Amino acid sequence: MKFVILGCGSSMGVPRADGFFGNCNSNNPKNFRTRCSALIKCKKQNILIDTSPDLRTQMLKNRIKNVDHVLYTHSHADQTHGINDLRVFFLKKKIKLPVYADKKTKKYLLDSFSYCFKDYKDYPAILNLLDIKDKMNINKILSVETLPVKHGSIKSLSFIMNKKIAYLPDANEIYVKDYKKFMNLKYLVIDCLRHKTHPSHFNLDDVLELNILFKPKNMILTNLHSDLDYDKLMNILPKNVKPAYDGLTLDF
Numbered sequence: 549m550k551f552v553i554l555g556c557g558s559s560m561g562v563p564r565a566d567g568f569f570g571n572c573n574s575n576n577p578k579n580f581r582t583r584c585s586a587l588i589k590c591k592k593q594n595i596l597i598d599t600s601p602d603l604r605t606q607m608l609k610n611r612i613k614n615v616d617h618v619l620y621t622h623s624h625a626d627q628t629h630g631i632n633d634l635r636v637f638f639l640k641k642k643i644k645l646p647v648y649a650d651k652k653t654k655k656y657l658l659d660s661f662s663y664c665f666k667d668y669k670d671y672p673a674i675l676n677l678l679d680i681k682d683k684m685n686i687n688k689i690l691s692v693e694t695l696p697v698k699h700g701s702i703k704s705l706s707f708i709m710n711k712k713i714a715y716l717p718d719a720n721e722i723y724v725k726d727y728k729k730f731m732n733l734k735y736l737v738i739d740c741l742r743h744k745t746h747p748s749h750f751n752l753d754d755v756l757e758l759n760i761l762f763k764p765k766n767m768i769l770t771n772l773h774s775d776l777d778y779d780k781l782m783n784i785l786p787k788n789v790k791p792a793y794d795g796l797t798l799d800f
Contacts, residue, residue: 551737553795553796553798554587554610555585557583557772557794558774561583561602572776576778578793583602584717585602585630586715586737590689594615596615598619598621599631606794618634619648619649619705620680622704622705623656624718627718628661634675635664644675648678649677650696651679654679697719700749711733713735713798720748732764735800738768740755741775742775742776755767756786756789768796769791
């Protein structure tokens with residue numbers, strides 16, 4: 549199986565819509581960051597995590613021809629507003645895609661994108677909205693454990709796949725009761741917004757402390773703001789810690 553980071557940028561992406569790169573070198577392709585989504589590629593199925601506003605571009609760039617399941621971390625716009633781009637996968641299969649979310653995210657999706665879930669004249673529903681579970685066997689070779697993490701004033705979901713790779717793109721606190729779940733993973737893909745502290749996201753100092761605490765074999769930093777240049781990070785990070793870039797693929 550492979551875990552593909554489709555997008556690793558913060559809520560406005562890098563560059564922003566007005567072309568602003570911040571501290572990032574525009575000559576390095578790894579500093580071009582679309583909004584956060586990820587894909588688990590199994591032998592016969594693709595499981596998408598979040599529907600970034602940049603989802604169409606991400607699908608095309610990575611030549612993703614099919615999506616079989618969708619998991620949502622939370623309801624914020626940079627995780628959900630690409631949902632309409634799932635329509636093509638329904639049209640190909642003529643089967644509603646199963647979409648898994650917590651209670652608050654389900655309500656937001658139903659309120660904001662009702663046409664995706666309810667039949668309208670000449671426009672059938674494309675998605676089947678389901679409750680996400682603490683532990684899910686998506687197929688015979690993929691198990692997913694779902695753990696809430698703090699994300700400012702709300703809770704977001706983190707996912708641990710096959711007890712090897714954790715993905716938490718939006719978080720500023722992991723609850724102590726769950727610490728053991730994050731220990732000694734092969735990959736810990738984690739929110740790292742910027743250098744300065746933020747009320748809803750981990751910053752660089754935070755994740756470096758977590759690297760010492762959790763001892764992952766590899767820590768991958770995602771949800772990167774324009775404050776954080778790829779090469780500058782590579783020059784200062786510990787050997788097992790690296791910034792993500794769009795299209796980065798991890799084997800697990």
